[in-house]
Amino acid sequence: MSIQAQYKKKRGTAQDAIDQVKNGDFIIVPTGVGEPPTLLTELSVQRRRFQGVKVAQILAVRKFDYIDPETVEHVRHVAFFFGASTRSGGQSGWIDFIPSYFSEMPSLIERGQIPADVVFSLASPMDQHGYFSLSLGADYTMAAVAKARAVVLEVNPNVPFAYGNCHVHISQVAALVESSEPVMEVGLPKIGPVQVAIGKYVADMIDDGSTLQIGYGGIPDAVVMQLTHKHDLGVHTEMIGDGILTLVESGAVTNRKKTYLPGKMIATFALGSKKLYQFMDHNPALEIHPVDFTNDPYLAAKNDKLMAINATLQIDLLGQCGSESLGSVPYSGTGGQADFVRAANRSRGGKAFIVLPSTAQNDRITRIVPTLAPGTHMSTSKNDINYVVTEFGVAQLRGKSAKQRAQEMISIAHPDFRAELTAAAQQMHIL
Secondary structure, three states, X not given: XXXXXXXXXXXXXXXXXXXXXXXXXXEEOOOHHHOOHHHHHHHHHHHHHOOOEEEEEOOXXXXXXXXOHHHOOOEEEEEOOOOOOOHHHHHHOOOEEOOOOHHHHHHHHHXXXXXXXXXXXXXXXXXXXXXXXXOXXXXXXXXXXXXXXXXXXXXXXXXXXXXXXXXXXXHHOOEEEEOOOOOOOOXXXXXXXXXXXXXXXXXXXXXXXXXXXXXXXXHHHHHHHOOOOOOOEEEEOOEEOHHHHHHHHHOXXXXXXXXXXXXXXXXXXXXXXXXXXXXXXXXXXXXXXXXXXXXXXXXXXXXXXXEEEXXXXXXXXXXXXXXXXXXXXXXXXXXXXXXXXXXXXXXXXXXXXXXXXXXXXXXXXXXXXXXXXXXXXXXXXXXXXXXXXXXXXXXXXXXXXXXXXXXXXXXOOOHHHXXXXXXXXXXXXXX
């Protein structure tokens, strides 16, 4: 049967596609805007016909109707990382949470530790060879495609066709639906004077010819905005967004000096604007790969001068980093922070930056604390942390004693809290 004949045979309505789901199934959905809105809307409509179905995703960007505490016995969301649409459900306990390093999620699926019965994903139109591109989120989804009983695609002409290991052949697809609504756009976070100050400290430490991993958030994007005058930067990251596109357009990113996959930008998912998605389409300078490739610390570290820039919520005097909870209350998830901190530490000339404002709640609470709040989910250990940056400066921790670390951390805390941090460190016998 020709690929076109296979396509026509498998094309149908969303109502028909949902028939691929059985009671008790575990449905894998890609990161962020790779989620298929037509399929998940229809699953929401039909959710009461199912029992024990779970929908797993690292970052849901829309609050579909199935994300509903009243119907969790029918369809329940499982978060690998909380966002605005799932955070309250996670904090209330009716949304499940599976912690994992982002880089290890494909292996958890391959080993059956995370089930993968069905895959729902947005996809580009099929090419002449019968392949679709899961360009918006290859992440752990490609591992799920290899394991799933049924792969169901929502084919949309606004989804770019990207190169890399992100392709699914029509022969692997059980059912598909077509849609044409624009891919969801996610704008850059708000950047204020604190973020700009932190960004300048980091940008001043990034040399020409460095390779960048940029996390999501106002401070990482503030760093990006101050790199447009640099030369021959490269990109090896988990997320490609509009900040990186700005660097490409300014001429700062050429990828020529990369020591691993030179000439190529590497990412595992996209989150940005229509302009970004158009830039990705059939662009030979960009490849989208599964996250066990992009975030593998050994592989990413093959890039000399790898600069990893990630944000945190709270950090203690030894450098223990709590990036995913407020005390015991979940806020986000593990993600790829530790993956890239370790990669940058391995990289020749690499630097790993953890960035955060020194305070929260209008300077009433310090984010640099003697010890992490009870119950805090520690994201990156004291043994991995290198540079910590606030609006008051840079602390370099690797190779330092506990006393030296405390002194460095107190020096970049808000001045209003330095005395009490010093007293706490003395009480803990660090100073």
